[in-house]
Amino acid sequence: MARSFLPQRVALVVHPDVATLSAYQLAFSQAGFTPIIARELPMALLAVTQHPIEVAVISSKIAEEGDGWPLAGVVRQAFAPAFVAVIARETSVHTLQAAINNGLNEIYENSVTPNVVVDSILSKLRLSAPYSPKPPRSVHPVQ
Amino acid sequence: MKQPSLMIVDDEVNVTRTLQLIFERDGYRVTPAYSCAEALALLGNGSKKMDAVITDLNMEREDIGFEVARAARKLLPAPVVVICTGYANPVNSRLALDLRVDYLALKPVDVDELRAALVRLLARRTASRKREVS
Numbered sequence: 001m002a003r004s005f006l007p008q009r010v011a012l013v014v015h016p017d018v019a020t021l022s023a024y025q026l027a028f029s030q031a032g033f034t035p036i037i038a039r040e041l042p043m044a045l046l047a048v049t050q051h052p053i054e055v056a057v058i059s060s061k062i063a064e065e066g067d068g069w070p071l072a073g074v075v076r077q078a079f080a081p082a083f084v085a086v087i088a089r090e091t092s093v094h095t096l097q098a099a100i101n102n103g104l105n106e107i108y109e110n111s112v113t114p115n116v117v118v119d120s121i122l123s124k125l126r127l128s129a130p131y132s133p134k135p136p137r138s139v140h141p142v143q
Numbered sequence: 144m145k146q147p148s149l150m151i152v153d154d155e156v157n158v159t160r161t162l163q164l165i166f167e168r169d170g171y172r173v174t175p176a177y178s179c180a181e182a183l184a185l186l187g188n189g190s191k192k193m194d195a196v197i198t199d200l201n202m203e204r205e206d207i208g209f210e211v212a213r214a215a216r217k218l219l220p221a222p223v224v225v226i227c228t229g230y231a232n233p234v235n236s237r238l239a240l241d242l243r244v245d246y247l248a249l250k251p252v253d254v255d256e257l258r259a260a261l262v263r264l265l266a267r268r269t270a271s272r273k274r275e276v277s
Binding site for chain 2 (some may be wrong): 077080091092093096097099100101103104106107
C-alpha cells in the first residue's frame with residue numbers, strides 16, 4: 001500500500017499509565033487522528049521534534065507531580081495554534097492558574113474518561129479556526 | 144524599539160499608581176484607569192492602542208474586570224491580557240481560562256514575576272505577529 005504524504009492530524013498523548021495511553025490511542029484513532037504516545041519526558045520531547053502536533057493531552061504527572069506543566073508549555077511554544085490540554089488531579093485555582101500562565105487551552109480531571117476528553121477536544125476544535133500543520137520539510141505532497 | 148503601551152486598571156489608586164511607577168521605570172507607556180467603565184471607554188473609543196492590559200477583577204462589582212478582558216480581546220491587534228486579583232476562586236479562574244487570558248496573577252502580586260511574565264508575553268506576541276505577516 002502506498003504511503004500517504006498528505007498532512008496528518010497528529011495528537012500527542014503523554015501519560016505514565018499504559019492503560020490510559022491505550023485508551024487515548026484508540027479514542028484519537030477513531031476520531032481520525034494519528035496518535036503519538038509517550039510515557040516519559042524524553043520520548044515526549046522527541047515526538048515534539050518529529051511531528052506537527054495539532055492536539056496534545058499531557059498528564060500533569062509524568063515521572064513526578066507537576067512535571068507535565070512545563071512540557072505542556074513547551075508544546076504551546078513549539079505549536080502556537082495547537083490545542084494543548086493537561087490532565088490534573090483536580091481543577092483548583094492553582095491548576096487553573098498554571099494552565100493560564102502556561103498558555104494552555106484546557107484542564108481535565110483524572111477521573112474524566114479518555115473518550116469524554118477526546119469528544120470535548122473535538123467539539124472545541126470545531127468551534128475554533130481550522131488548523132493546517134505544515135508537512136515536514138523533507139516531504140512533499142504527491143500531486 | 145518603541146515603548147510598549149500598557150493599560151493598568153484597578154480601583155485601588157495606590158495599587159494603580161505603584162504599578163504605573165514600576166512599569167514606567169521599565170520603559171512602558173502606562174495609561175491608568177481607575178474603574179472598569181473608564182477602561183472600557185478608553186478601549187472602546189479606539190483612542191488607545193494597547194500592547195498589554197493589566198486589570199483587577201473586582202471593581203464596580205465582583206468579576207467586572209472580565210469585561211475589560213473581553214473588550215481587550217476584541218481589539219486588533221489583541222493586547223496581552225493579565226488579570227490581577229486577590230479573590231481568585233475556581234469559578235472565575237475557569238472563566239479566565241475560557242477567555243484565553245494570558246496571565247493570572249494572584250494578589251499580593253510578586254512584581255518581579257509579573258514584570259518577567261509581561262516581557263515574555265509581549266515577546267511571544269511580537270513573534271506571533273511576525274509569523275502571521277511572513
